[in-house]
Amino acid sequence: MPADLLFEIGCEEIPAKMLARALVELPGLVESRLAAARITHPAGVRVLGTPRRLAVIVKQLADRQPDLHDEIVGPPASAAFAADGSLTRAGQGFAAKNGVEPSALVKREVAGKKGLYVVATRSVVGLATRGLLSELLTDVARSIAWPKSQRWGWGEAAFVRPVQWLVALLGGEVVPLRWAGITGGRHSRGHRFLANRPIEIASADDYVDALRAAHVVVDPLVRRDLVSAELVRLER
CATH class of the missing domain: 3.30.70 (Alpha-Beta Plaits)
Known part of the structure; x- marks a missing residue:
């Protein structure tokens, strides 16, 4: 309290x-x-x-602290994923930098941007x-x-x-x-x-x-x- x-x-x-x-x-x-x-x-x-x-x-x-839930927009999906669906070095670096598992990355349209981008959803429990x-x-x-x-x-x-x-x-x-x-x-x-x-x-x-x-x-x-x-x- x-x-x-x-x-x-x-x-x-x-x-x-x-x-x-x-x-x-x-x-x-x-x-x-x-x-x-x-x-x-x-x-x-x-x-x-x-x-x-x-x-x-x-x-x-x-x-x-309140729990934190946010979305982080990364590089274009074409730069983050190879043709076979695996992560490129850019995609791996984005996941590591933001402390999320590679499997948590999704492709999504982002307002104001053309094409698909990689988005990471991050949840942090408040301390x-x-x-x-x-x-x-x-x-x-x-x-x-x-x-x-x-x-x-x-x-x-x-x-x-x-x-x-x-x-x-x-x-x-x-x-x-x-x-x-x-x-x-x-x-x-x-x-x-x-x-x-x-x-x-x-x-x-x-x-x-x-x-x-x-x-x-x-x-x-x-x-x-x-x-x-x-x-x-x-x-x-």
């Missing part, structure tokens, strides 16, 4: 302008990776962040979403376009600042994930002065409230409104 996804990257402090750019870029990155992986979700991508974290929440992520997320999420993390990035320690990963923790949850379960020398789990961190300790996150639904209890307002819009309200109060 569908489940909510939470992915948080915790790091050393991100400069304000770079953080603002990343918050704008992240939804498109996540949407494009999910679309490429054929993982559907009915709602949009919610992006949250503070100077020490970037987080993504995707509601109602499908539990698996479980959970097994696709490790690579997908690390790809998202690697693909954020920072004006400047760093490498640290002995690792190959590059990011705007050294990564300190990763949270990756699908529903209430941890997504197996390792990137930048860090293993993903369910522990974020609280405010660095008021609650600088691991904060356990049960699920995406728990994330905002769990961090608020640890003195972190992770939604930038809520944080802006709180600052504005405090300024108004001080002016009175």
Whole structure:
């Protein structure tokens, strides 16, 4: 059944302008990776962040890819089949390239083309979403376009600042994930002065409230409104 996804990257402090750019870029990155992986979700991508974290929440992520059934048009039948009905090298190459058995190739008229063409019907069983997320999420993390990035320690990963923790949850379960020398789990961190300790996150639904209890307002819009309200109060 569908489940909510939470992915948080915790790091050393991100400069304000770079953080603002990343918050704008992240939804498109996540949407494009999910679309490429054929993982559907009915709602949009919610992006949250503070100077020490970037987080993504995707509601109602499908539990698996839909099965894929498609037809691939190949070369003209005259080029794919010899006079005796056997496959030519062109026909064999077309079958191998598309992962279908030669016996599955058929001759068919194709709209907009003259004569018969070879057509392959391909069926691919959808994979479980959970097994696709490790690579997908690390790809998202690697693909954020920072004006400047760093490498640290002995690792190959590059990011705007050294990564300190990763949270990756699908529903209430941890997504197996390792990137930048860090293993993903369910522990974020609280405010660095008021609650600088691991904060356990049960699920995406728990994330905002769990961090608020640890003195972190992770939604930038809520944080802006709180600052504005405090300024108004001080002016009175």
